[in-house]
Structures are given as structure tokens and as C-alpha cells.
Amino acid sequence: MFIFSNDDINAVLSMRDCIDAFEHTYRDVAAGQAVNGHRSDMITETARADSVYLLKMVGAVVPRYAIGAVRINSDILSFPTHNGKTRKVKIPAAAGNRWVGLVMLFNTQTGAPLALFPDGVIQRMRVGATSGLGVHYLARHDARTAAILGSGWQAGAQAQAIAAVRSLDKLYIYSPDETRRRIFAQQLEQQLSIPVEAAVSAEQAVRQADIVLCATNSLQPVLSHDWLRPGMHVGSIREGELAADELKIFDRIIVHDPGNMADDHLVVARGIEHREKSSPLMRTLDQAPALSALISGQVEARQSAAEITAFLNYHGLGYQFAAAGAVLLEKALAAGRGVELPDEWFTQDVHS
Amino acid sequence: MFIFSNDDINAVLSMRDCIDAFEHTYRDVAAGQAVNGHRSDMITETARADSVYLLKMVGAVVPRYAIGAVRINSDILSFPTHNGKTRKVKIPAAAGNRWVGLVMLFNTQTGAPLALFPDGVIQRMRVGATSGLGVHYLARHDARTAAILGSGWQAGAQAQAIAAVRSLDKLYIYSPDETRRRIFAQQLEQQLSIPVEAAVSAEQAVRQADIVLCATNSLQPVLSHDWLRPGMHVGSIREGELAADELKIFDRIIVHDPGNMADDHLVVARGIEHREKSSPLMRTLDQAPALSALISGQVEARQSAAEITAFLNYHGLGYQFAAAGAVLLEKALAAGRGVELPDEWFTQDVHS
Numbered sequence: 001m002f003i004f005s006n007d008d009i010n011a012v013l014s015m016r017d018c019i020d021a022f023e024h025t026y027r028d029v030a031a032g033q034a035v036n037g038h039r040s041d042m043i044t045e046t047a048r049a050d051s052v053y054l055l056k057m058v059g060a061v062v063p064r065y066a067i068g069a070v071r072i073n074s075d076i077l078s079f080p081t082h083n084g085k086t087r088k089v090k091i092p093a094a095a096g097n098r099w100v101g102l103v104m105l106f107n108t109q110t111g112a113p114l115a116l117f118p119d120g121v122i123q124r125m126r127v128g129a130t131s132g133l134g135v136h137y138l139a140r141h142d143a144r145t146a147a148i149l150g151s152g153w154q155a156g157a158q159a160q161a162i163a164a165v166r167s168l169d170k171l172y173i174y175s176p177d178e179t180r181r182r183i184f185a186q187q188l189e190q191q192l193s194i195p196v197e198a199a200v201s202a203e204q205a206v207r208q209a210d211i212v213l214c215a216t217n218s219l220q221p222v223l224s225h226d227w228l229r230p231g232m233h234v235g236s237i238r239e240g241e242l243a244a245d246e247l248k249i250f251d252r253i254i255v256h257d258p259g260n261m262a263d264d265h266l267v268v269a270r271g272i273e274h275r276e277k278s279s280p281l282m283r284t285l286d287q288a289p290a291l292s293a294l295i296s297g298q299v300e301a302r303q304s305a306a307e308i309t310a311f312l313n314y315h316g317l318g319y320q321f322a323a324a325g326a327v328l329l330e331k332a333l334a335a336g337r338g339v340e341l342p343d344e345w346f347t348q349d350v351h352s
Numbered sequence: 353m354f355i356f357s358n359d360d361i362n363a364v365l366s367m368r369d370c371i372d373a374f375e376h377t378y379r380d381v382a383a384g385q386a387v388n389g390h391r392s393d394m395i396t397e398t399a400r401a402d403s404v405y406l407l408k409m410v411g412a413v414v415p416r417y418a419i420g421a422v423r424i425n426s427d428i429l430s431f432p433t434h435n436g437k438t439r440k441v442k443i444p445a446a447a448g449n450r451w452v453g454l455v456m457l458f459n460t461q462t463g464a465p466l467a468l469f470p471d472g473v474i475q476r477m478r479v480g481a482t483s484g485l486g487v488h489y490l491a492r493h494d495a496r497t498a499a500i501l502g503s504g505w506q507a508g509a510q511a512q513a514i515a516a517v518r519s520l521d522k523l524y525i526y527s528p529d530e531t532r533r534r535i536f537a538q539q540l541e542q543q544l545s546i547p548v549e550a551a552v553s554a555e556q557a558v559r560q561a562d563i564v565l566c567a568t569n570s571l572q573p574v575l576s577h578d579w580l581r582p583g584m585h586v587g588s589i590r591e592g593e594l595a596a597d598e599l600k601i602f603d604r605i606i607v608h609d610p611g612n613m614a615d616d617h618l619v620v621a622r623g624i625e626h627r628e629k630s631s632p633l634m635r636t637l638d639q640a641p642a643l644s645a646l647i648s649g650q651v652e653a654r655q656s657a658a659e660i661t662a663f664l665n666y667h668g669l670g671y672q673f674a675a676a677g678a679v680l681l682e683k684a685l686a687a688g689r690g691v692e693l694p695d696e697w698f699t700q701d702v703h704s
Contacts, residue, residue: 003693003697006700006701006702033396035394035395035396036394037392037394037407037409038390038391038392040389040390040409040411041389042388042389042412042413042420043387043413044385044387044413044415045415046415046461047418047461053415053420053460053461053463055389055411055413055420055422055458055460057389057392057409057411057422059392059394059407061394061395061407063396063397063405066399068407068426070407070424072422072456072458073704074458074459074463074464074465075463075703076461076463093461093462093463094462094464094695094699095699096695096696096699097701098464098695098696098699099463099699099700099701099702099703099704100458100463100464100465100699100700101700102456102465102698104424104454106407106426106452108396108397108398108407109398109428109445110428110446111405111426111427111445111452112426112445112446112447112450112452113426113454118698118699118700118702119700119704120700120702120703120704123704124702153702339697341355343446343447343450344448344450345357345691346452346454346470347446347447347448347450347451348358348450348451348452348453348470348471349444349448349451350451350472350505351427351451351453352425352451352453352471352472352475352476
């Protein structure tokens with residue numbers, strides 16, 4: 001049983017490997033050869049009056065990799081209101097101002113636990129790799145320019161993902177803070193070895209791009225359909241980034257997994273998140289085809305160079321932790337990373 | 353973050369403490385002050401052709417103890433057929449012929465992980481403590497004799513549980529193997545400091561007892577309603593131990609949690625377990641009041657010395673791991689047990 005750190009994971013897990021593993025896995029999903037667990041959200045009071053405690057479990061088994069994965073999040077959530085809008089904020093309440101999210105992997109041939117590690121880096125990679133598959137299957141093959149809206153933790157992975165599936169001549173970055181977007185552009189230019197430019201507005205970035213990926217914390221739509229033109233592909237990782245009543249501009253919308261939305265309504269039902277099931281966005285999310293159907297050929301990809309396509313990469317799936325976990329395990333063990341703990345600590349000579 | 357072993361847990365976790373913690377917890381459950389997660393059963397192929405892999409997650413949060421608990425089972429299941437009956441057998445396929453079941457505890461005030469330990473001993477204690485609460489609330493207060501049918505791993509905890517809630521003059525043991533039941537009786541006599549007798553038949557044991565707890569692996573009913581008499585209490589921990597068409601003998605039936613049955617139908621739906629939702633047993637299990645309703649006074653307990661009562665302790669709940677885990681944590685830390693690992697391995701400075 002190995003313990004990996006986020007540093008271990010950063011050192012060995014590449015976006016390209018994740019995208020490849022996810023592509024195989026979504027094919028298996030479409031073929032019914034992988035199983036996703038129920039997501040369970042357990043919400044109770046916590047010590048802080050303005051907060052709640054959320055214990056969340058997801059899981060999946062991907063037989064191709066002989067891996068079962070469980071992801072557990074143990075979060076203190078607060079809901080600050082700013083300018084009349086309520087945001088959900090995770091409080092780093094563990095010692096040293098830290099957050100708690102863990103992934104545990106198991107071997108499906110022996111049942112044995114294989115690894116335990118924090119979910120932060122892998123979470124970011126999985127969101128990026130999934131957006132990358134959206135680009136791979138929906139964007140024009142000759143797309144050469146891209147824009148990232150956002151400059152945070154997730155935005156960097158989105159940039160890596162585009163660069164992994166398309167040969168870019170130019171990448172534009174926009175986020176409201178000028179210093180942040182400039183630094184972020186410099187970092188990406190070094191990291192991706194392509195020209196990266198900080199744009200002065202979202203509109204300027206979008207109007208120059210074939211592919212736009214939104215990776216913001218915004219509660220307001222971050223782009224206008226007026227800026228879009230035939231042949232573009234747009235990705236979004238957070239509800240609210242795209243105006244729900246402007247989704248009709250898209251000729252083709254693919255979502256991560258429509259069935260996966262249902263469980264999330266639990267959170268909504270408890271009044272923690274305010275979202276109408278009957279809203280235009282929810283109707284779209286419930287009815288659009290899944291990424292696995294796209295990848296397996298059950299639904300059509302882009303049908304012309306003029307289509308405007310969208311991939312709404314909302315709500316994760318347990319599969320992603322099993323698939324990225326399989327890559328991590330192989331690469332980390334090959335690189336001699338991690339702390340090995342005695343297997344006997346995590347197995348037993350009695351059974352329940 | 354502490355790692356505890358089954359030995360640590362055996363050394364510090366008492367049946368009395370578990371029963372007390374469960375009693376508080378079921379009151380909270382009835383009051384809506386604790387949350388149980390969805391159970392998720394993920395079943396796929398495994399290497400052995402005659403087996404399947406099952407990754408199972410349950411969880412719960414009990415604010416009284418500021419504890420969230422997740423239990424994960426990673427099992428290779430086979431289904432051998434013997435005399436036309438199919439049994440479910442967990443194969444100890446991990447290195448050293450070991451099984452894999454783990455519980456992880458989290459602090460609801462900080463989110464921090466607190467402990468990780470195997471589930472075997474605590475699973476047995478929780479089944480015992482729950483049966484003990486059934487006895488406490490349903491058996492006659494002047495019950496002085498008891499019978500345990502079974503001599504296995506669970507049977508010992510059932511005996512401890514009765515002894516914790518009633519002053520017994522005599523305990524009878526029956527299981528088919530004469531040597532096993534004799535040795536088990538001797539062990540219990542030493543452990544419980546009460547006279548324990550190995551009976552020559554289930555009927556002989558039952559006819560002499562005020563309280564009967566069944567804790568067998570039998571697929572056939574282990575007692576006949578002809579052996580029961582007014583004033584008795586019967587407990588069962590496994591479906592099939594009591595004849596479904598004889599349940600009408602009971603004046604009062606309490607089940608562990610009727611709502612909890614639903615998820616288990618998943619396993620049934622996959623043809624792994626063969627059980628009809630419309631069977632008399634399933635109808636009883638779906639309609640009978642829950643233990644939490646009994647303990648909180650929402651439904652009546654025994655109403656006369658003549659009633660024959662039953663508690664069907666089928667299907668665990670995540671709450672039990674949070675409640676027993678809270679006791680374990682307090683007692684084990686006070687006793688200096690466990691291996692402490694760095695908290696930073698299980699927390700992070702990024703969030704997902």
C-alpha cells in the first residue's frame with residue numbers, strides 16, 4: 001500500500017497519459033464494461049454557525065485497469081454572500097489550514113488496497129483531461145488558436161489539455177486581474193512552448209480563438225454568444241459560465257454524463273445550492289448526450305467545419321479517479337515515488 | 353491520523369460502550385440529527401471466472417460525536433453451490449490470504465481524517481451491539497435464560513450483547529458440530545462468567561430460553577415457531593434464519609432500518625442474490641418499524657409479558673461505524689494504541 005503526495009502526482013502524471021486512459025475508459029463505460037458508484041453527499045451541521053459539513057463519496061471500477069477507486073471529500077463549506085450572490089467556499093479547516101480530499105485505489109483481482117493519496121492534483125488533471133477529450137472529438141482538426149478564460153488552478157490544466165490534442169499556433173489568456181493574467185500567460189508560454197498572450201478583454205480573447213475553454217470561478221456568464229463564430233468549440237467546467245438562455249447558439253452540445261446529474265439534486269434539495277431542475281440549463285444537461293456516447297461513436301461528433309460545438313464538463317465521475325489512478329500507480333511505482341506502508345495494516349484475517 | 357489494527361480494536365472496544373453509543377445515535381437518527389449516506393455496490397468481473405469483484409461504500413455522519421465515517425469493502429465474491437443451494441463466499445484473495453474491509457473516520461469540525469482501520473472486529477461489535485439494543489428494548493426485563501444458535505465469529509458478539517443488557521442465569525449454545533459448540537460454550541463461560549451449556553439440539557436450546565439470538569450461516573430456517581412460547585424474544589442477523597412464512601407468530605417485529613433495504617435490491621437486480629421483493633420476508637422488512645423508531649419511543653416496545661417479539665438485525669447502517677468509531681477513537685487514544693502517521697499525508701494545500 002503506497003501513500004502518494006500531490007508532489008509525487010505532479011511529478012509523474014502527464015495530461016497526455018490521462019487523456020489516453022480516459023479515452024479507453026469512456027469506451028468501456030459506453031460498452032457497459034465499467035461501473036460507476038452512486039455518489040453520496042452527507043451534509044450536517046458543523047461548529048461554525050455559517051457553515052455545514054459535507055462528507056462526499058464517489059467510486060468506480062474499471063476492469064480494464066483492474067482498479068477500483070473511491071474518492072472521499074471531507075469539507076467544511078461556507079456560503080458567503082457578495083453583491084447579492086451566494087458562493088460556495090471550502091474552508092481549509094484542518095491543521096495548517098488544509099483541505100481534505102482523498103482517493104483510495106483497490107485491485108479488483110485480489111481486493112487489496114494499492115494506494116491512498118490526496119485528490120487535489122488528480123482532480124485538476126481529470127477535469128483537464130476530460131475537457132481535452134471534448135476538444136479532441138468536437139473541435140475542428142485544423143483549429144490553431146485557443147483562449148482560456150480564467151487564470152486559476154483549473155485553468156492551467158485546461159491549457160495543457162488543449163495543447164495535448166491540437167497543435168496550437170497561439171493561446172490567449174483572459175482573466176480580470178491584469179497582473180495575474182500576465183504572469184499566467186508567461187508561465188504557460190514556458191510550460192507549453194507556444195506563444196501565449198494575455199488579452200485585454202474576454203471578448204478580445206474569444207474573438208481570436210478557434211477553441212475557448214472557460215475555467216473560472218465566475219457566477220456570471222463569462223462569454224457572450226455574440227462573440228462566437230461558425231466553427232468554434234467552447235468548453236465549460238462550471239455551471240454559470242455560459243448563459244443558460246444562450247445555449248441555443250450551439251449546434252451540438254455534449255455533457256459529461258447526464259445520468260450523473262440526478263444525485264447532485266440532493267444538495268439542491270437541501271437548499272445548499274439554488275438551482276431549478278426545470279431551468280433551461282438543467283434541461284440541457286439532462287437531455288444532451290454523454291461524452292462516453294460521443295467517444296464510442298454512439299452519437300455523432302462535429303459534422304461540418306461550420307458547426308459551433310460545446311462540451312459542458314460539469315460533475316465528475318468516479319471512473320476518472322480509477323483511470324487516472326491506474327496511470328499514476330504505474331508511473332509512480334516505476335519512478336520509485338511514494339511511501340510504502342505494510343499491506344497487513346490495510347487487510348485482515350477476519351471478514352465481515 | 354491513526355492506523356488501528358483489529359488487535360487494537362479488540363483490546364479497547366467494549367460491547368457495553370458500543371451499545372450505549374448506538375442508543376444515543378439511533379435517538380439522533382430518529383430526530384433527524386444524523387445522516388446516513390447512500391450505499392453503493394459496484395460489481396464487475398474479476399480474474400476468476402466463477403467470481404465477481406464487489407467494491408462497496410457506506411458512510412454516515414453523527415454530529416453528536418463530530419464524526420463522519422466511510423466504510424469500504426473490496427471483496428472477491430464466489431457463489432459455490434452445495435446441495436442445490438447457492439452461498440455467497442468472500443475469497444481472501446489479498447496477499448497472505450486476507451480480506452479487505454476498511455473504515456475511515458473524519459472530524460466534522462475540521463474535515464481532518466482521524467483514523468483508518470480494518471472493519472472486521474468493529475463489524476462484529478456493531479452487529480452484536482445492535483442485537484443487544486433489540487434485546488434491551490424488546491425482551492422481558494426478567495428474562496434470565498438465553499440461547500445462541502451458532503458458534504461462529506458473530507455468535508460470540510451476540511452472547512456478549514445479551515449479557516450486557518440482561519442478568520442471565522444460564523446461556524445455551526447450539527450449533528451442529530458437537531466439538532465446536534462445546535468449545536464455544538467453554539469459552540463463553542469463561543468470558544461472561546455465567547453458566548453456559550452446549551445443547552444437543554436447537555430445539556432443546558430454544559425451549560429453555562427466554563431470549564434466542566440466531567447467528568448462523570444457515571440458509572435454512574434454524575428454529576421452528578412450534579418451539580416458541582409466550583414472552584420470548586427472538587433476534588436474527590441473517591435473512592433465511594427465520595422461516596418467512598412463520599413470521600406471523602411474532603406479536604411485534606422491529607427491523608434495523610426498512611429504508612435501508614432499497615439499495616440492497618441492486619445486488620438482487622444483478623442476479624447475484626436471489627430474493628423476491630414481493631416475498632413475505634421482503635414485505636415484512638419493508639413495512640416493520642425501525643430500531644431508531646423503537647428506541648426514540650416513536651413506536652411501542654413490548655406491551656405485555658406474553659408477547660413474542662422479534663428483532664431482525666439485517667443490513668448494516670453507516671451510522672454504526674461512526675458511533676463505534678467514536679468510541680474506538682477515544683478509548684484507543686487513551687490507551688496509547690495505534691500507529692500515528694503524519695496528518696500532512698492525508699490533507700492538502702490545494703482543494704478540488
